[in-house]
Amino acid sequence: MAGLTAAAVAAVAFLAYQASANAPADVSAKPRTPSAAPSAATTGGPAKPVRDPLAVPGNSGTGARVVYALSERRVWLVDEKNQATHTFSVMPSTVHPVPGAYRVTSRSASVKGSDGVRIEHVVRFTTVEDVTIGFSAAVDGSLPTPDPVRKTGGIRMKRADGDALWAFATIGAKVVVVA
Structure with missing residues (x-):
């Protein structure tokens, strides 16, 4: 049995x-x-x-928001009607945000990431242990597993997903992190 x-x-x-x-x-x-x-x-x-x-996590609040589920390594872009307009998987950084509600604090079209990789569509929303946490896409399209020895805050996504997030998550946009 x-x-x-x-x-x-x-x-x-x-x-x-x-x-x-x-x-x-x-x-x-x-x-x-x-x-x-x-x-x-x-x-x-x-x-x-x-x-x-494709279902938005139930414990992620209401209204227009970016939802980042740590355990699922997934992001949803949710409209004001609580419907996901886009969802995608991500590669988490080595430093993780605490579950809760945040706001987009800054954005950069193109910069060099803390891991030395050229990145675009950087959308930042919090700082943990002196490490800035945000979403980004590597210009070369890579999604490498971050070096566990380095403290990095870049939550990486594919370039097409970066385009969608960049258009959706302007300064002040709500970001909800769930376990």
């Missing part, structure tokens, strides 16, 4: 991974038809529901 339970858990985890990996990055993209979740008859137990990666 333990073997069947372990197999069921593995199958559900695999399907959840596939669903999140294959989700469109832009909510304006044509929605996919979700595949059927395994049933209790095929897994030996109840199927675990999979969270829609």
Whole structure:
């Protein structure tokens, strides 16, 4: 019986991974038809529901805002009607913001990042441990894993996502960080 339970858990985890990996990055993209979740008859137990990666986290407030989910490594651009207009995955920095509400404090079209990489569409919203935290896109399109020895605050995204964030998150725009 333990073997069947372990197999069921593995199958559900695999399907959840596939669903999140294959989700469109832009909510304006044509929605996919979700595949059927395994049933209790095929897994030996109840199927675990999979969270829609396009759904805005419920604990992120209301109104127009940028939502950054630390555990999901994902950002949503949410309009005043509480609908995501764009969502994308990010590569977190080594220094993380504390969950809470912030405002965009400054922006730079193009600068050199704290890791030495040329970046664009820099949108800053807080400082932690003397490290400025903000979103940015590497001009060369890279999304490297940050050096864990260096204190960096750049939350990296793809260039197209940087374009969308730059247009959305002007000075004073709300940024909500959730766990």
